[in-house]
Amino acid sequence: MKFGVVVFPGSNCDDDTVHxxxxxxxxxxxxxxxxxxxxxxxxxxxxxxxxxxxxxxxSGAIARFSPIMDKVIExxxxxxxxxxICNGFQVLVEAGLLPGVLLRNDHQKxxxxxxxxxxxxxxxxxxxxxxxxxxxxxxxxxxxGRYFTDEATLKQIIDNDQVLFRYCDADGQVTEAANPNxxxxxxxxxxxxxxxxxxxxxHPERASDPLLGNTDGRILLEQLLAVTA
Amino acid sequence: MAQVTEALPTVETAKKLGLLPEEYDRICEILxxxxxxxxxxxxxxxxxxxxxxxxxxxxxKKLPKDSPKMLAKAGEENAGLVDLGEGIAxxxxxxxxxxxxxxxxxxxxxxxxxxxxxDIFTMGARxxxxxxxxxxxxxxxxxxxxxxxxxxKGIGDYGNAFGIPTVGGEVFFDDCYNVNPLVNAFxxxxxxxxxxxxxxxxGVGNPVFIVGSSTGKxxxxxxxxxxxxxxxxxxxxxxxxxxxxxxxxxLLLEATLEVIETGHVVGIQDMGAAGIIxxxxxxxxxxxxxxxxxxxxxxxxxxxxxxxxxxxxxxxxRMLVVVEKGKEHIIQDIFEKWDLNCVxxxxxxxxxxxxxxxxxxxxxxxxxxxxxxxxxxxxxxxxYTEPAYYQEFKKFDIQTVADVANAEExxxxxxxxxxxxxxxxxxxxxxxxxxxxGTSTRTFxxxxxxxxxxxxxxxxxxxxxxxxxxxxxxxxPEVGTAIAVxxxxxxxxxxxxxxLAITNNLNFGNPYVPEVYWQFVGAIKGMSRACEKFGxxxxxxxxxxxxxxxxxxxxxxxxxxGMLGEMATPDLLTTLAFQEAGDLIYLVGSSKNDxxxxxxxxxxxxxxxxxxxxxxxxxxxHIQNVTKELISAKAVASVHDVSDGGLFTALAEAAIWNNLxxxxxxxxxxxxxxxxxxxxxxxxxxSVKPAQQAALEHLLLDSNASFSLLGKVTAGGLTVDGxxxxxxxxxxxxxxxxxxxxxxx
Numbered sequence: 022m023k024f025g026v027v028v029f030p031g032s033n034c035d036d037d038t039v040h041x042x043x044x045x046x047x048x049x050x051x052x053x054x055x056x057x058x059x060x061x062x063x064x065x066x067x068x069x070x071x072x073x074x075x076x077x078x079x080s081g082a083i084a085r086f087s088p089i090m091d092k093v094i095e096x097x098x099x100x101x102x103x104x105x106i107c108n109g110f111q112v113l114v115e116a117g118l119l120p121g122v123l124l125r126n127d128h129q130k131x132x133x134x135x136x137x138x139x140x141x142x143x144x145x146x147x148x149x150x151x152x153x154x155x156x157x158x159x160x161x162x163x164x165x166g167r168y169f170t171d172e173a174t175l176k177q178i179i180d181n182d183q184v185l186f187r188y189c190d191a192d193g194q195v196t197e198a199a200n201p202n203x204x205x206x207x208x209x210x211x212x213x214x215x216x217x218x219x220x221x222x223x224h225p226e227r228a229s230d231p232l233l234g235n236t237d238g239r240i241l242l243e244q245l246l247a248v249t250a
Numbered sequence: 251m252a253q254v255t256e257a258l259p260t261v262e263t264a265k266k267l268g269l270l271p272e273e274y275d276r277i278c279e280i281l282x283x284x285x286x287x288x289x290x291x292x293x294x295x296x297x298x299x300x301x302x303x304x305x306x307x308x309x310x311k312k313l314p315k316d317s318p319k320m321l322a323k324a325g326e327e328n329a330g331l332v333d334l335g336e337g338i339a340x341x342x343x344x345x346x347x348x349x350x351x352x353x354x355x356x357x358x359x360x361x362x363x364x365x366x367x368x369d370i371f372t373m374g375a376r377x378x379x380x381x382x383x384x385x386x387x388x389x390x391x392x393x394x395x396x397x398x399x400x401x402x403k404g405i406g407d408y409g410n411a412f413g414i415p416t417v418g419g420e421v422f423f424d425d426c427y428n429v430n431p432l433v434n435a436f437x438x439x440x441x442x443x444x445x446x447x448x449x450x451x452x453g454v455g456n457p458v459f460i461v462g463s464s465t466g467k468x469x470x471x472x473x474x475x476x477x478x479x480x481x482x483x484x485x486x487x488x489x490x491x492x493x494x495x496x497x498x499x500x501l502l503l504e505a506t507l508e509v510i511e512t513g514h515v516v517g518i519q520d521m522g523a524a525g526i527i528x529x530x531x532x533x534x535x536x537x538x539x540x541x542x543x544x545x546x547x548x549x550x551x552x553x554x555x556x557x558x559x560x561x562x563x564x565x566x567x568r569m570l571v572v573v574e575k576g577k578e579h580i581i582q583d584i585f586e587k588w589d590l591n592c593v594x595x596x597x598x599x600x601x602x603x604x605x606x607x608x609x610x611x612x613x614x615x616x617x618x619x620x621x622x623x624x625x626x627x628x629x630x631x632x633x634y635t636e637p638a639y640y641q642e643f644k645k646f647d648i649q650t651v652a653d654v655a656n657a658e659e660x661x662x663x664x665x666x667x668x669x670x671x672x673x674x675x676x677x678x679x680x681x682x683x684x685x686x687x688g689t690s691t692r693t694f695x696x697x698x699x700x701x702x703x704x705x706x707x708x709x710x711x712x713x714x715x716x717x718x719x720x721x722x723x724x725x726x727p728e729v730g731t732a733i734a735v736x737x738x739x740x741x742x743x744x745x746x747x748x749x750l751a752i753t754n755n756l757n758f759g760n761p762y763v764p765e766v767y768w769q770f771v772g773a774i775k776g777m778s779r780a781c782e783k784f785g786x787x788x789x790x791x792x793x794x795x796x797x798x799x800x801x802x803x804x805x806x807x808x809x810x811x812g813m814l815g816e817m818a819t820p821d822l823l824t825t826l827a828f829q830e831a832g833d834l835i836y837l838v839g840s841s842k843n844d845x846x847x848x849x850x851x852x853x854x855x856x857x858x859x860x861x862x863x864x865x866x867x868x869x870x871x872h873i874q875n876v877t878k879e880l881i882s883a884k885a886v887a888s889v890h891d892v893s894d895g896g897l898f899t900a901l902a903e904a905a906i907w908n909n910l911x912x913x914x915x916x917x918x919x920x921x922x923x924x925x926x927x928x929x930x931x932x933x934x935x936x937s938v939k940p941a942q943q944a945a946l947e948h949l950l951l952d953s954n955a956s957f958s959l960l961g962k963v964t965a966g967g968l969t970v971d972g973x974x975x976x977x978x979x980x981x982x983x984x985x986x987x988x989x990x991x992x993x994x995x
Contacts, residue, residue: 030589031497033413037689040706056587070687072411075497131406133684135695160694162410162684227686232704232820234695 022248024050025063027093027109029084034070034106034226041226042067046242055087065102065245066093068109070162070224080123080165081111090116102146102248103218107163110210110220119213119220120178121170127203131164135235136201136223138209139189142182145212147219149244156193157237159223161201166222168204168211178211186210186221259287267294273628280620288606288614291558292621295524296531299795302627305761306793309774313788314781319750321443323789325624328369328449328519330789331441332751334816338705339446340712341375342438344383344755344812346794350492351433355400360408360494362435364566367412368520371503372569374447374510375439378688379703380409382419382435383716383755383810384679387428389671389992394423397431398679398993404494405435406682411496412503415691416683418701420716423671426724426805430797434755436716436812440705447510450517451530451572452537456598460526461585462502462568466551468492470562498567498590505588506569512584514577516598521568527561527621529570530604534618535625540603543596545613557608572598637765639859643725646860648845653921657973663927664898664968664975666854669988673849673895678990696825697907699741699891702817711823713747713815719894720806725847726862727772728779731809733862733931735780736870737893738813743874744889744934746822746881747815749784754791754811759804761795769807777809783867784874786813824881826890827907828937831965833887836946837897838880839873839933840956841917843924849895850927864930873932876953880936885946892933898926898975900935901960902968906982913969914961926970937963 024042028035035052042050051061060066073084084090090112097103097118105113113119126132137156140148151157170178178184187207190199200207202222210221221241228238264274267290277285277293285293299305315323321339322331329343347362363380370377382405387394398421409416414437451458509515517537519529526548530541545560555563573581578594585592599605604621606614620626654660667673685694692702692711700715717738723730739749754777759766781788791812798804817823828835844864845851851860880886892900905912916925924930938946950957961969966978976984 030501031411033411033500033687037687040689071413072497072500075411075495077497130403131410131682131684133410133686134681160686162686164410224686227689230689232692233689234692 022048022065023063024048024065024067025053025060026050026067026069027053027055027089029055029073029087031073031075032069032071037226038067038069041229041242045229045239046246048246053089055089058088058092060092060096066096068105068112070107070109073108073112080108081115084112085116094118097218100215100217104245105220106226107222107224110222111165113218113220118218119211120174121168123165124167124169125165126167132201133162134160136161137189137191137199138186138223139193139195141184141187144182145185145216146248147212147244148185149247151244154193156189156191157241158235159225159228159238161223163222166202166204168208170205175205181214183211183214184208185212185219258284259290264290267291268298269294273297276628280617280626288558288561289616291562292527292614292616295527295562296621297627300523301528302623303793304628305630305632305795306756306770307623307629308631309771312774313778315787317751317785317787320787320789325790328372330751330753331373331446332789332814333443334710336708337443338708339441339443340438340814341370341373341441342753342812342814343369343790344434344436344716344753344810345369345792346755346757347433347435348430348757348794348797351401352430355397356404357493359401359404359433361492361566362433363405363408364494364496364499365522366435366437367414367499368522370437370439371506372447372449372518372520373441374445374507375441376507377414377437377439378690379701379712379714380414380416380435380437381701381714381716381812382416383718384419384421385427385432385720385808386423387431388425389423391428395993401431401433402679402682408494408496410684412499413687415685415687417685417691417693417703418715421676421679422720424721424806430805432757432797432805432808434810438712438714438814445510447515447518449519449533450537451533451541451598452539453516453574453598454600455575456516456572457575457578457594458541458543458596458598459571459573459581459592460548460568460595461571461592462590463495463498463565464549464551464591465560465563465565465568467555467559467563468565470559470564492564492566494566501588501590502567502569505585505590508584509571509581512580514574514580516572516574518569518571521570523564525561525563526570531618531621533570533572534604535622538602540599540601540618541596542599542605543607545606545608547593547595549591549593557606557613561606632761632767633764634767634771635764636768643859644861646846648843651845651851651855651857654923657975660922660926660970661975663850663854665984667849667895667899667927668902668981668984670849670853671989671992673899674988675986676989677986678993692823696823698824698826699744700747700815702745702823709819711817711820713742713745713817714813715741716810716812717741718808718810720808721852722847722862723773723809724806725860727769727807728776729862729865731773731776732780732867733865734809734811735777735784736867736931738811739784739786740874740891742813742815743877744824744891746824747817749786749813749815751789752781752786752811752813753789754809756791756793757797757805757808757810758795759798766804773807773809780867783871822881824886824889826904827888828904828910828963829887829908831910831963833937833939833963834943835912835914835960835962836936836938836957837933837960838876838936838950838955838957841920841925842928842930843920844930845924845928848927848929850923866932870932873934873955876955877934879953880946880949883949885942885949886936886938888937890935892935894929896927896929902981902985904935905968906978906985909978911964911967911969911978912961913964916971917958
């Protein structure tokens with residue numbers, strides 16, 4: 022399994038993602054420059070967090086026009102795995118690979134803190150072995166993370182079991198108070214209908230190194246490695 | 251020189267540009283003729299306080315600068331550089347953006363963050379952590395709320411997008427900052443020793459490039475603006491405030507580090523205050539060469555910019571780069587990759603003069619050396635006088651203040667302090683800053699007295715903090731500043747680090763006021779004494795005078811200390827939070843019958859005139875050394891220093907993180923208010939597992955330090971002498987949410 026991190030101008034979690042996959046998870050991982058159209062044989066693409074193109078216009082809105090995005094879409098449509106974290110989630114939504122949009126947080130501010138997540142299903146690579154009753158602690162750091170979609174789409178993604186993560190409290194209760202940004206139905210992460218494209222607002226890579234005092238994020242990322250088996 | 255087609259300015263023009271008549275005469279002497287307007291503008295910004303330090307340098311030179319670990323000393327490069335061993339070094343610096351933030355808090359603060367980070371990466375160091383030190387007026391004023399929200403959003407939006415974590419800082423409120431807030435931004439970066447880029451220029455014929463953003467009319471004369479008193483008229487100076495673009499800064503960071511990595515860069519300097527003229531003159535003076543620059547080639551955002559506008563513009567996210575002749579294509583290719591401007595605007599000469607051309611005309615011809623600090627820029631000895639209040643403050647008598655009578659009054663003080671914006675959690679601020687990017691912030695999940703950021707690929711971490719209790723400095727500049735340095739060192743030591751060096755941000759009033767200058771001189775003396783004691787040289791920083799409103803007198807003298815420490819191995823990290831009910835709590839250091847300058851005395855009792863808190867630097871040094879021993883011996887479960895709000899506040903902070911409580915006995919030898927809320931220095935609270943109690947006491951007895959058993963950690967409730975003062979939940983709510991409530995957000 023070879024991972025590739027797509028680097029746009031303004032991406033700023035690319036080094037973190039490479040560091041965690043290479044040194045904490047022990048995976049082969051390379052950076053893919055946005056002007057390139059060569060995926061270098063990567064099996065699993067990651068769109069990292071950051072402020073691609075400064076998030077000017079709208080988060081992720083410009084990045085989707087980068088040359089490499091045609092290849093990312095091709096890869097996804099062929100069933101290849103793609104994960105977008107934070108700004109990467111926004112890019113995937115803008116590119117039409119994931120349903121819905123990510124709006125400005127309901128409180129209008131950037132928010133950097135730990136949140137708790139509960140996996141909503143085991144029916145996906147990303148959540149395959151997660152404990153559905155456990156609250157996983159992972160940090161968020163975003164100003165535009167409020168997941169939103171029309172009612173029909175919401176019903177569809179719920180019916181299709183595409184909601185992967187919801188914000189919850191430390192005890193695993195999915196409550197309004199535990200929702201850090203006003204996301205519809207406390208949604209923090211989803212997949213596409215084909216179950217090969219994933220989007221997640223919180224940053225699991227920032228809760229992976231034991232030195233940081235929290236490795237819940239590592240448990241999430243380790244799910245992705247199951248595909249190698 | 252070619253004559254410019256304008257009438258020559260007079261000494262009157264010079265005065266309007268902020269120069270003194272004798273400075274105008276000196277310029278005529280240097281040039282051997284009267285300057286034209288462009289040249290006069292050049293001197294006015296380069297000889298402004300902001301660039302030349304003309305009113306402070308005489309005293310700054312007295313600060314200790316040496317240590318075996320210093321790779322670049324104060325004034326040598328854009329930031330200080332400290333050897334961390336294993337072939338890596340840390341570049342760090344603090345800088346103010348007070349005046350821009352007073353007018354336009356969002357852009358003022360944002361560009362402050364941009365500027366300080368450029369100072370770091372222009373040396374080839376990749377920033378890994380940021381801090382900030384903020385001071386505002388009375389929190390109940392609508393203006394304060396507006397300024398605070400704007401400044402915090404400006405810092406957050408810029409730093410978050412730039413992608414470097416903001417890992418700590420301080421926020422302090424006092425009426426003295428009602429007109430003039432203080433915004434000091436700190437950044438630290440890591441560079442391999444031997445790959446450090448220099449701010450210099452030499453090699454005749456080497457090309458000079460301007461890279462990054464285009465040049466506009468924003469921020470023209472910002473350096474001169476920062477060298478005047480803030481007044482109502484200041485709002486007319488809005489164009490003097492620059493506009494920041496963090497996306498551009500991120501691209502500039504990556505491109506700059508890539509270019510430096512090639513090894514073909516002769517010299518590089520960011521463009522901050524005074525723009526092109528500052529970089530060209532400082533680099534040329536340092537390399538003892540000259541430059542010929544064609545201003546027509548500078549990419550500009552506006553048409554018809556005059557030569558002096560291009561020279562003085564403080565448009566952000568720009569760098570001046572001198573590269574080896576013949577290697578032009580290498581730098582051009584890298585900047586092309588990042589879609590950034592990269593234009594050759596001139597070349598290095600052997601004349602030691604700067605010659606600028608506009609529309610084919612020579613518009614300025616000045617010697618580089620005469621423009622810069624350490625060269626021809628003026629240096630003044632200012633007179634200073636002890637202000638009358640100093641002796642008045644010393645007359646304070648604790649007997650005139652009633653002690654807290656009973657548990658009910660202790661409860662009332664406790665509620666006041668924990669909810670006071672100077673002591674309450676700054677969570678509302680901190681949550682707007684990305685702490686966790688970089689996956690190296692060790693103090694995000696583990697609260698500690700200083701911030702700890704791991705250096706990727708090594709066992710080491712940097713330990714950083716910004717500190718200054720300006721109320722103490724106002725009461726006694728010399729003692730108060732020594733306390734500021736000591737507290738910074740104490741915070742680093744309590745976290746498990748070893749203090750290495752400091753950067754300072756000297757925020758003062760108008761230096762021409764003798765009483766203000768007395769505060770400045772006292773601060774320098776106190777800083778010198780403390781830095782020598784702790785072996786932490788001053789690596790540079792920033793002087794910000796004129797923090798003085800025409801209506802309200804000067805701000806408190808505020809010499810903010812940014813201190814760098816190192817943590818040799820990861821296991822040394824020590825939290826401030828109590829770990830488990832049943833653990834024992836000790837006070838290391840001695841209590842005193844002292845409430846001087848405490849938040850309790852100042853805002854609860856309303857007594858504004860008192861001296862600095864009790865402080866003895868030898869005692870401080872001893873307590874810090876003992877604390878280091880306790881941590882390295884793994885004898886303690888938590889360590890937290892006693893500072894603002896006194897012992898009770900420190901205990902409350904240690905308890906609430908893990909939803910615990912404490913039960914302590916007070917010492918009848920002391921007034922209760924002094925024991926619980928006094929801010930006498932050199933005290934640390936530690937908690938210890940019962941199994942390690944004997945080992946801890948043994949170490950403490952051996953150390954000769956004063957210590958006492960206060961009580962124990964409990965499952966809940968903040969209890970003093972058997973009376974529960976506050977429930978843990980109430981204390982946590984007061985401490986955690988009061989700032990947000992005060993801001994009505």
